[in-house]
Amino acid sequence: MGTVNQLSRIMERLLEIVTVVLMVSLTLVVLYAVVTRYAWRTPSWYDEVAAIMLVWLTYYAGALAALKRGHIGVDGVVAAMPVHIRMPVTYVSEALFIGFFLVLGWAGLVVLDVMQGMALITLRWVPLTFTQSVIPIGAGLFIIAQLLSMPAHLAKVRAGLTQEEEEIRHAIAEAERDNARAGFTADSMTKRDQP
Numbered sequence: 001m002g003t004v005n006q007l008s009r010i011m012e013r014l015l016e017i018v019t020v021v022l023m024v025s026l027t028l029v030v031l032y033a034v035v036t037r038y039a040w041r042t043p044s045w046y047d048e049v050a051a052i053m054l055v056w057l058t059y060y061a062g063a064l065a066a067l068k069r070g071h072i073g074v075d076g077v078v079a080a081m082p083v084h085i086r087m088p089v090t091y092v093s094e095a096l097f098i099g100f101f102l103v104l105g106w107a108g109l110v111v112l113d114v115m116q117g118m119a120l121i122t123l124r125w126v127p128l129t130f131t132q133s134v135i136p137i138g139a140g141l142f143i144i145a146q147l148l149s150m151p152a153h154l155a156k157v158r159a160g161l162t163q164e165e166e167e168i169r170h171a172i173a174e175a176e177r178d179n180a181r182a183g184f185t186a187d188s189m190t191k192r193d194q195p
Contacts, residue, residue: 008067008148015064015141022057026050045122052131059138067145069153079160090157097146101139108135 033046065071078086112135115128161169 004148004151011145011148012064012067015060015067015145019057019061019064022053022060026053026057029053045120048120048122056134059134060141063138063141063145066142067149069149078157083158083160086157086160087154090154094146094150094153098143101142101146105136105139105143108132108137108139111135 029046029050033042033050036042062071078089081089111132112129115132118128120126120128120131
Protein backbone atom coordinates (compact mmCIF):
# COMPACT_ATOMS: atom_id res chain seq x y z
CA MET A 1 0.00 0.00 0.00
CA GLY A 2 3.00 2.31 0.57
CA THR A 3 3.96 2.24 -3.11
CA VAL A 4 0.40 3.04 -4.16
CA ASN A 5 0.30 6.00 -1.76
CA GLN A 6 3.67 7.24 -3.01
CA LEU A 7 2.61 6.96 -6.67
CA SER A 8 -0.66 8.67 -5.81
CA ARG A 9 1.18 11.59 -4.17
CA ILE A 10 3.53 11.92 -7.17
CA MET A 11 0.61 11.90 -9.61
CA GLU A 12 -1.30 14.37 -7.45
CA ARG A 13 1.65 16.78 -7.41
CA LEU A 14 2.15 16.50 -11.21
CA LEU A 15 -1.55 17.03 -11.92
CA GLU A 16 -1.62 20.01 -9.57
CA ILE A 17 1.35 21.58 -11.37
CA VAL A 18 -0.13 21.00 -14.83
CA THR A 19 -3.53 22.30 -13.68
CA VAL A 20 -2.06 25.47 -12.17
CA VAL A 21 0.10 26.11 -15.27
CA LEU A 22 -2.96 25.68 -17.51
CA MET A 23 -5.10 27.95 -15.31
CA VAL A 24 -2.47 30.69 -15.21
CA SER A 25 -1.81 30.36 -18.96
CA LEU A 26 -5.51 30.52 -19.79
CA THR A 27 -5.91 33.56 -17.55
CA LEU A 28 -3.00 35.29 -19.27
CA VAL A 29 -4.36 34.51 -22.74
CA VAL A 30 -7.79 35.89 -21.81
CA LEU A 31 -6.28 39.01 -20.19
CA TYR A 32 -4.10 39.56 -23.25
CA ALA A 33 -7.14 39.33 -25.51
CA VAL A 34 -9.12 41.77 -23.34
CA VAL A 35 -6.28 44.30 -23.20
CA THR A 36 -5.60 44.09 -26.94
CA ARG A 37 -9.28 44.47 -27.72
CA TYR A 38 -9.22 47.95 -26.14
CA ALA A 39 -5.70 48.89 -27.21
CA TRP A 40 -5.74 47.61 -30.79
CA ARG A 41 -7.05 44.44 -32.48
CA THR A 42 -7.73 41.16 -30.67
CA PRO A 43 -5.46 38.39 -31.97
CA SER A 44 -7.18 35.98 -34.36
CA TRP A 45 -5.87 32.94 -32.49
CA TYR A 46 -7.39 33.89 -29.12
CA ASP A 47 -10.74 32.02 -29.36
CA GLU A 48 -9.25 28.81 -30.69
CA VAL A 49 -6.36 28.68 -28.22
CA ALA A 50 -8.52 29.60 -25.22
CA ALA A 51 -11.08 26.91 -26.07
CA ILE A 52 -8.36 24.26 -26.40
CA MET A 53 -6.73 25.33 -23.14
CA LEU A 54 -10.09 25.11 -21.37
CA VAL A 55 -10.54 21.54 -22.65
CA TRP A 56 -7.04 20.61 -21.49
CA LEU A 57 -7.72 22.17 -18.10
CA THR A 58 -10.95 20.18 -17.83
CA TYR A 59 -9.22 16.86 -18.50
CA TYR A 60 -6.23 17.42 -16.20
CA ALA A 61 -8.25 18.93 -13.35
CA GLY A 62 -10.84 16.16 -13.77
CA ALA A 63 -8.12 13.53 -13.43
CA LEU A 64 -6.93 15.30 -10.26
CA ALA A 65 -10.49 15.22 -8.91
CA ALA A 66 -10.74 11.50 -9.77
CA LEU A 67 -7.50 10.85 -7.89
CA LYS A 68 -8.97 12.56 -4.83
CA ARG A 69 -12.38 10.91 -5.40
CA GLY A 70 -13.84 14.40 -5.63
CA HIS A 71 -16.44 13.76 -8.31
CA ILE A 72 -20.13 13.68 -7.55
CA GLY A 73 -21.18 10.37 -6.09
CA VAL A 74 -23.80 8.72 -3.93
CA ASP A 75 -21.63 7.58 -1.02
CA GLY A 76 -24.53 7.73 1.42
CA VAL A 77 -26.66 5.34 -0.64
CA VAL A 78 -23.79 2.87 -1.04
CA ALA A 79 -22.82 3.12 2.65
CA ALA A 80 -26.42 2.38 3.67
CA MET A 81 -26.40 -0.92 1.76
CA PRO A 82 -25.52 -4.18 3.48
CA VAL A 83 -21.86 -5.17 2.91
CA HIS A 84 -22.76 -8.18 0.76
CA ILE A 85 -24.53 -5.80 -1.68
CA ARG A 86 -22.32 -2.73 -1.16
CA MET A 87 -19.09 -4.33 -2.37
CA PRO A 88 -20.42 -5.83 -5.64
CA VAL A 89 -22.12 -2.51 -6.47
CA THR A 90 -18.82 -0.74 -5.87
CA TYR A 91 -16.88 -3.19 -8.02
CA VAL A 92 -19.38 -2.76 -10.85
CA SER A 93 -19.21 1.04 -10.60
CA GLU A 94 -15.40 0.93 -10.66
CA ALA A 95 -15.47 -1.36 -13.71
CA LEU A 96 -17.97 0.91 -15.51
CA PHE A 97 -15.82 3.96 -14.80
CA ILE A 98 -12.67 2.32 -16.13
CA GLY A 99 -14.56 0.84 -19.07
CA PHE A 100 -15.95 4.24 -20.04
CA PHE A 101 -12.49 5.81 -20.06
CA LEU A 102 -11.04 2.88 -22.00
CA VAL A 103 -13.65 3.52 -24.70
CA LEU A 104 -12.98 7.28 -24.54
CA GLY A 105 -9.24 6.69 -24.88
CA TRP A 106 -9.79 4.41 -27.86
CA ALA A 107 -12.11 6.99 -29.47
CA GLY A 108 -9.48 9.66 -28.82
CA LEU A 109 -6.89 7.59 -30.69
CA VAL A 110 -9.33 7.24 -33.60
CA VAL A 111 -9.80 11.03 -33.60
CA LEU A 112 -6.02 11.51 -33.71
CA ASP A 113 -5.80 9.15 -36.67
CA VAL A 114 -8.53 11.05 -38.53
CA MET A 115 -6.88 14.43 -37.87
CA GLN A 116 -3.46 13.47 -39.22
CA GLY A 117 -2.06 16.32 -41.31
CA MET A 118 -4.61 18.91 -40.11
CA ALA A 119 -3.72 22.08 -38.22
CA LEU A 120 -5.44 24.84 -36.27
CA ILE A 121 -7.22 27.39 -38.42
CA THR A 122 -5.55 30.44 -36.90
CA LEU A 123 -2.16 28.91 -36.06
CA ARG A 124 -1.32 26.76 -39.05
CA TRP A 125 1.90 25.52 -37.44
CA VAL A 126 0.02 23.79 -34.55
CA PRO A 127 -1.15 20.28 -35.56
CA LEU A 128 -4.64 19.20 -34.49
CA THR A 129 -3.18 15.89 -33.33
CA PHE A 130 -1.30 17.85 -30.67
CA THR A 131 -4.36 19.73 -29.45
CA GLN A 132 -6.61 16.65 -29.49
CA SER A 133 -4.03 14.38 -27.84
CA VAL A 134 -5.56 15.42 -24.55
CA ILE A 135 -8.45 12.99 -25.15
CA PRO A 136 -6.47 9.72 -24.96
CA ILE A 137 -3.96 11.19 -22.49
CA GLY A 138 -6.77 12.45 -20.24
CA ALA A 139 -8.59 9.11 -20.45
CA GLY A 140 -5.39 7.34 -19.44
CA LEU A 141 -4.89 9.74 -16.53
CA PHE A 142 -8.45 9.14 -15.33
CA ILE A 143 -7.89 5.37 -15.38
CA ILE A 144 -4.57 5.63 -13.53
CA ALA A 145 -6.11 7.99 -10.97
CA GLN A 146 -9.03 5.62 -10.41
CA LEU A 147 -6.73 2.62 -9.99
CA LEU A 148 -4.42 4.47 -7.57
CA SER A 149 -7.30 5.69 -5.41
CA MET A 150 -9.20 2.40 -5.56
CA PRO A 151 -7.62 0.54 -2.58
CA ALA A 152 -8.39 3.34 -0.12
CA HIS A 153 -11.86 3.81 -1.62
CA LEU A 154 -12.68 0.10 -1.35
CA ALA A 155 -11.55 0.10 2.29
CA LYS A 156 -13.88 3.04 3.03
CA VAL A 157 -16.77 1.36 1.26
CA ARG A 158 -16.13 -1.90 3.10
CA ALA A 159 -16.20 0.03 6.40
CA GLY A 160 -19.39 1.82 5.36
CA LEU A 161 -17.86 5.31 5.48
CA THR A 162 -19.05 8.14 3.29
CA GLN A 163 -16.67 10.77 1.93
CA GLU A 164 -18.02 13.30 4.42
CA GLU A 165 -17.46 10.98 7.38
CA GLU A 166 -13.92 10.30 6.19
CA GLU A 167 -13.23 14.03 5.88
CA ILE A 168 -14.59 14.61 9.41
CA ARG A 169 -12.43 11.79 10.82
CA HIS A 170 -9.40 13.20 9.01
CA ALA A 171 -10.06 16.71 10.36
CA ILE A 172 -10.47 15.38 13.92
CA ALA A 173 -7.24 13.36 13.67
CA GLU A 174 -5.42 16.41 12.30
CA ALA A 175 -6.76 18.62 15.10
CA GLU A 176 -5.71 16.04 17.71
CA ARG A 177 -2.20 15.92 16.22
CA ASP A 178 -1.98 19.71 16.31
CA ASN A 179 -3.20 19.77 19.90
CA ALA A 180 -0.73 17.05 20.91
CA ARG A 181 2.12 19.07 19.38
CA ALA A 182 0.92 22.11 21.33
CA GLY A 183 0.78 20.07 24.56
CA PHE A 184 -2.99 19.94 24.86
CA THR A 185 -5.13 16.86 25.24
CA ALA A 186 -8.87 16.52 25.51
CA ASP A 187 -8.51 15.55 29.19
CA SER A 188 -6.28 18.53 30.06
CA MET A 189 -8.68 20.94 28.36
CA THR A 190 -11.67 19.42 30.17
CA LYS A 191 -9.91 19.68 33.55
CA ARG A 192 -8.81 23.22 32.82
CA ASP A 193 -12.37 24.30 31.96
CA GLN A 194 -13.83 22.83 35.17
CA PRO A 195 -14.01 25.12 38.25
